[in-house]
Amino acid sequence: MSIQITFPDGAVKDCPAGITGLEIADGISSGLRRNAVAITVNGEQWDLTRAIEGDAQIAIITRDTDEGLEVLRHDAAHIMAEAVQELYPGTQVTIGPAIEDGFYYDFAREEAFTPEDLEKIEARMREIVKRNEAIEREVWQRDEAITFFKNMGEDYKAEIIADLPAEETITLYRQGDFIDLCRGPHLPSTGILRDGFKLTKLAGAYWRGDSNNAQLQRIYGTAWSDKKQLKAYLKRLEEAEKRDHRRIGKQQSLFHLQDEAPGSVFWHPKGWALYQTVQAYMAEKQYERGYQEIKTPQLVDFSLWEKSGHADKFGDDMFSLTSDDRQYAIKPMNCPCHVQVFNQGLKSYRDLPLRLAEFGSCHRNEMSGALHGIMRVRSFVQDDGHTFCTEEQIQSEVSEFIDFLHEVYQDFGFEEIIYKLSTRPEKRVGSDDVWDRSEKALADALDSKGLDWDLQPGEGAFYGPKIEFSLRDCIGRVWQCGTMQMDFSMPERLGAEYVAEDGSKQVPVMLHRAILGSMERFLGILIEQYAGALPAWLAPQQVMVATIVTEANDYASDVAKALRNAGFRAETDLRNEKIGYKVREHSLQKIPAILCIGKREAEEGTVAVRRFGSKAQTVMPLEEFIEHFSNEVEQKQVFETAEASA
């Protein structure tokens, strides 16, 4: 009996029933067979060794594609589990998926793995690859599979199988003496993984991601189609780490952190200049967009936090103190204070939407393990804003906000934004009807702008759904920056009302929003985005005037004064050092413009301009430089040279 196989290019071929992906690939070319790792059969990923019994639309998955890499990585996880069980009998396997750039596997074992163990495991993995064990798919009965794993002492596996949906086919994959529950697909044999993998780190991870459960030991690895790709990846990682904001913060003396104030930033002059530039920019933009800036207290009586509900939900994360028998908390967020401002005086529907903004300093006692450089701190400033509006105004407010956020991110040079919509959690306030409408309002706002977003069901706040806007750091970690949250709870709890058209008192909807998120986190991301080479409008030091001879000192000081009068952050370097030394130092500091001043310049009233990222010097009258540079700053231009990001 023959079947019809349809290829990706539309070609149809008659093949004997029971043909495998491997045979199909072989029939096309030996190169394809060599690079094949799996096959798509009617939209489903299959093993290459699985027999195709009916007409099918197929596509061979090769090792250098995203899908192929996922198969390789998944296999790497299995091979690692096999290696671990060979080396450390009695270790239970749990789950081991492919992830971005690699894979991991979670193990349950009394004794802790050490970094030396990783080397041993990796060496054993290479042996298993060399053994080239056939990987075979087996379909099992659920009960048999559960009993089988229980008898092996693999309780976690048995639990996973027991929890699988009833209609799911239970497939086990066998390679050598190792057998694991898996949906597949897998490589025909272990040898096909080759040598483009490496174990990278050890970590703890909770069973099923729940901190109430047992903690397992997770081993991470990275895997690529070949060794060259692996090396390129490791190199990329190494390069990316040079952009780390903690490293650059130290190199450029932007800020520091120290033991006595964990999770709080000491901003140095240069870092603070950057901070203030960003804040001033945001203040101006917010004013343009109809926000009114306010400032609310740091220390607020605990009763307000009880009323707002934060004491309940946030309790342990709040810093509180008692003074004169009164209990206070340092504010962990600004919202309740903003409601207090709204509540002053009687508000009319004519006042809505009312937009209040604050660079609000917040303190949260984050768990020690959660702290990370200046990205996750205990003391931070939010570019917080709250809009009080009617339900009808939500849609347009959200839509305008997204435009605002895009304008800001674009000015800062961020192109990749990750959008997530978090919807109703199990524990929540407000009727389903209101949730339906507001989730739809947020989704519509995203869709109407043609944005690609992920749904995070159940991840919303108890008081309303939210959109999260995230950016990536230098090694690809995702950090939430912007947010737009709806709140159906707090205005009512805190007694916010307005007089409606018909004279009745109504409770406004409250929208919590931030664009940068926190100044600290955003600046951290910004530093990594530019690897410390900030564009002229942001650079803490924009121009450095460096002298070649002492005779030029007076003129250099005049130049710096003129630059400052023109609104630039300009400094002089009058040290008795060679110009090469000064240029090197200021280039390493990634200052956008170095003006070298020697006898000639002093006599002619010119400046020799050397821009960051270029080795060329251009001599021009000071006025001309000021004009050029003003334009660049005005337009928030980003460096164009490739070297700028080096």
Added chain:
RNA sequence: GCCUGCAUAGCUCAGUAGGUAGAGCAACUGACUUGUAAUCAGUAGGUCGUUGGUUCGAUUCCGACUGCAGGCUCCA
């Protein structure tokens, strides 16, 4: 908070199989007045994160604490 690791001069890092530590850069002093990514010479700088224990002796071995890093959980 949990798991694994780490903590040596201002910075980047060596080092001691247990006998109180070293380099480069930076700093300071002097000379050099210099034309676009490091001028030369000299000086000074560390209770080896804190704290217990083992030991004749601990920066080194063991424990606790603090902080940091990478994950997990949580989150701007």
